[in-house]
Amino acid sequence: MAALDPKTGPDPEKASLSVNDSAAVELLYDDDNPEHRQLRKVPGPLPWQLFTVCVIETGERFVYNGISGPLQNYIQVPYPHNDAGIPGALGRGQSTGVALGNFFKFWAYLCTVLGAIVADRYLGKYKTILAATPIYLIGMIILVVTATPVALGAGAGMGGLIAAMITIGLGTGGLKACIAPMCGEQSPEQVAFIQETKSGERVVVDPKLTSARVFMWYYWAANLGSLASLGTTAIEKHHSFWMAYLFPLIVFLITLAIFIAGSGKLVKVPASGSPILDASKTVSIAIRERGFAKATPSALQASGRLEKYSFAQNEHYTDSYVEDIKKAVKACKFFILFPFYFLVWIQSYSNLIAQAGSMDNGRTPNDLMQSLQTIFMLSFIPILDLGVYPLLRKRWNIVLGPILRIFLGFVTAALGMAYACVLQNYIYQKPRNTINLWIQTPAYVLLAISEVWLVITGLEVAFIQSPSNLRAFVSSMFWMTIAFGSALGIALSPVSEDPHLVWLYGALAITAFIAGLAFYGFFRNSIKAEVDSDADTKDT
Structure with missing residues (x-):
């Protein structure tokens, strides 16, 4: 059961407003905890x-x-x-x-x-x-x-x-x-x-x-x-x-x-280079490898095919990155x-x-x-x-x-x-x-x-x-x-x-x-x- 990490979890002051009569934030939700899985889920604040x-x-x-x-x-x-x-x-x-x-x-x-x-x-x-x-x-x-x-x-x-x-x-x-x-x-x-x-x-x-x-x-x-x-x-x-x-x-x-x-206090996510081009390269690798699971760097390393793709050797090309692209593609198919x-x-x-x-x-x-x-x-x-x-x-x-x-x-x-x-x-x-x-x-x-x-x-x-x-x-x-x-x-x-x-x-x-x-x-x-x-x- 993980404690609430302010770096990854919500700000407790803001989170305390998520429910009308809320009193305290305790800890992060653990999906493997049977007690947590029985709790009612609610949205956070606007x-x-x-x-x-x-x-x-x-x-x-x-x-x-x-x-x-x-x-x-x-x-x-x-x-x-x-x-x-x-x-x-x-x-x-x-x-x-x-x-x-x-x-x-x-x-x-x-x-x-x-x-x-x-x-x-x-x-x-x-x-x-x-x-x-x-x-x-x-x-x-x-x-x-x-x-x-x-x-x-x-x-x-x-x-x-x-x-x-x-x-x-x-x-x-x-x-x-x-x-x-x-x-x-x-x-x-x-x-x-x-x-x-x-x-x-x-x-x-x-x-x-x-x-x-x-x-x-x-x-x-x-x-x-x-x-x-x-x-x-x-x-x-x-x-x-x-x-x-x-x-x-x-x-x-x-x-x-x-x-x-x-607009002074808005969250403004900056542009990040060429994400669409990088995503298209990732999809191309997944097509050639017949699936995103086989396109991850760990899978490519295990199959001895990592050297075949120069893009797959980039530092940001990680297993989690490939999983993110997979989600985006599935959202578009939706x-x-x-x-x-x-x-x-x-x-x-x-x-x-x-x-x-x-x-x-x-x-x-x-x-x-x-x-x-x-x-x-x-x-x-x-x-x-x-x-x-x-x-x-x-x-x-x-x-x-x-x-x-x-x-x-x-x-x-x-x-x-x-x-x-x-x-x-x-x-x-x-x-x-x-x-x-x-x-x-x-x-x-x-x-x-x-x-x-x-x-x-x-x-x-x-x-x-x-x-x-x-x-x-x-x-x-x-x-x-x-x-x-x-x-x-x-x-x-x-x-x-x-x-x-x-x-x-x-x-x-x-x-x-x-x-x-x-x-x-x-x-x-x-x-x-x-x-x-x-x-x-x-x-x-």
Whole structure:
């Protein structure tokens, strides 16, 4: 039974805040100790530095979703509005609107790989964030200027939109690759330890649960920024598109100032040479040796093959280093089926907006409905973190593992598309604009639940399963799955219009459900021991 080492364990003062009525930190958790294995596990505290990092995430999402909210109408509907009173600018039709909207997502999340390389190899996460923000701002200025009536009248709208998408996408890549892993790095707990509360209960403060909690609140902050579409869609309907895009630009400048002002005490992990290149060399050795176990220096030494690889003779090439790379590769494999989820997820930014436009919206902007998904997520996250999860841990000693959470995310997304399919069929059977658009609400509720289950867990896995010098890269691999999902959406854009939408929604529902079953079958055994290993808890 090990004593608490302040060099490797948490700071006792900070750790004592891990439980509301905590009294004392005793010793490190020993998984071989039967008594320890019977103790209830709890998350650590949310470090205050987390909220400083989350501010810039809120601002970035405020801009991104502030743009995405009105984007379908901006592209699809002619200037100044159509016969139903829906505002527009470019008049290129629903299919083009869906394709360009998906291109924007594809490009932005593809650029996270570039952001990760810059962060991990050259600048570090903090400086990469600072370098990406001017690029982001330039793109926003282009969009605001070319969305003015004068620019639209001069035919600059489409060219300005494409230029803005490309520039904003570059900025998004630098920000998204760095913010999530930087949030995880603010947590002080690195090892599990035993703590006694004032009530006399001994509990285990588990860093994995702490990470799960950190990413839940990171995503809560991100979705707080996503509420921008509430404002931008209203401004779009009642004033103009250029004003709708100027609003999030101003908010982003405010959040950037707050982030920089509070950055002095942030944990800033520096760049560490060429971790991605080194990781690729390690993977190459593992492929040639037919497995990571045979690629460790000790195994290579035993087989007499160490001299074959000059890279394997480097001082930092150790058994533990190879194991870290193995974990990172497994984390990336974990995301293989995620594009099929994000193909469903992006419907709330495109086809579901168009569906609402074909319904009776009264004075409600049709593109406001996507904000319901954000509002429901902002409600579900604290309910789960402060209510459901603690109740399961305390009363039944159950920790919902990532495998089940992600599976549930696929299933609820499938249910959301099934509802949209039934609703679309109902719309086709009724006269146009006679069905109230609020009937869409259940679809957004289901998509919100699915996002809480799947996206937050994916971020958690990307952080926990990656070595510290590759966290931005593994995080970018997670975000890349949105790019792949958007690419699938672009491929489906020719059928993203009447009269194909019933079949489209139905096919998406079936695809998401099958992907969920495949995910559960593929991964529940292969990585459960590493991602989901809590022998003393029930993994349902």
